[in-house]
Amino acid sequence: MKAMAGGYARATDVQHALDLLAGADGMGRVLAGGQSLIAAMNMRLSTGDMLVDISRIADLRGVTVEENRLRIGALTRHAEIETDPLIAEHAPLLTQAAGHIAHAAIRNRGTIGGALAHADPAAEFPACVLALGGMIHVQGPDGTRDIPAEDFFVDVFETALEDGVILTAITLPLAEASEKHLLRETARRSGDYALAGLCLVKRAAGHRLSAFSVGPRPLLALAAMERLDAGDIVGAVSALRAEIDPTGDTQASAAYRRHLAGVLLTRAMAEITGEPA
Template structure:
């Protein structure tokens, strides 16, 4: 199957792109890497009348350290994130997560902004942004606004981005002293959509979490920041406490059921991942026997 007929415009600047989006509204779609948009169009899941190609806007590409945040342009490709020494030093969670995104051909074309704007609930990068407490920079004709990642994703393929706005950059806090991270996903094969996955960012001081953000993906219509993780902060974690947090997580999640897994299986795997995550972050092998 091929896409319905559509018009095409290559934006010459961010301002030009915004003009086109304002003029055409919901009938237009932004093309960056195209790795999610084009398959959806070919399957006729969406049929925009106009594609606004922003792929040549160099101002939306690049990685720059600005004080205590790392600013990443929306058109920065997955492969650039994977190979970036700045990302490896300041946001190592992203380096680890990107290796799980699809396959090299996809990573060579796909962009950070495209992935976030697409908002696939099984995608790795939205969960990473939530775990990292990132800020999404959105630009419209009236100026920029800043949206916390936790508030940006609003549903399946839905975000706080309006049809007249562009996602232009992401700001991620750099790793602080005592920072630790964890990423893992269960998938049938490497590169497949995750059945359940987790991205976590923590501060560990004296064997205790002073901060812990655990974001699950593929268990809801958006990335879920686990409230149960708060039970593990500022106290020595014992197997019993981890068991309580695991139980609370199971009660907190309401996973969907599909051809890949039942809701019960997803809930079980999420609890397994929480135990692995906490054990790894604290370097505590005695916690591995915690309940799944």
């Protein structure tokens, strides 16, 4: 099937994009890498949108360290994240995640801002930003707003982003020298969406654990984090299995996804502690 758009305009800067969205009578839709949106349009899951192409806006690109935080522009592509030295040093969880996303062709065009705004519950980057305690920066007709990742993901493909608003950047705390980051997932084939996945961050202050592909949105596993901080890995696995809310589909049953999440956590903790799983 062919995609059916209600128009197209390329924005030259963020204000131009906001003006184009405001003038589209509620039908404006941001186009970034197009790797999810164009696929949805081709399947006619999305029709009649006025596409506002932000892909050439230079201000939305780039990775920098500012005021003790790592800043990643919304248009930073998955392939750039995979190889960026600042990200490898300060947020290696994202470097690991990028290698799991789809295939090179998709990673060459897909953007981190698009992945967060799209909010696929099986996607890696939303869960990473949750585990890292990230902040999502947005700009709309009423100005700018900073949304903690914990408040951003609402439901399947649903976020706190309002219509006419653009996600501009993500900022993250810089990893401490002794911090450990692990992303572990199980997929049927390399490049497929995960059947279940986990992001684990071990900081001096404690553990942070998020899970993806095991519920309607990425989950910060608070009860499991508490058990990990208490040194109770078996309890953490039980807590995680109780916290997640997977559904069954043609790929895997809910029970199998729940089982997998526990296995991934046991193995990830074995890697971190050096104890056998």
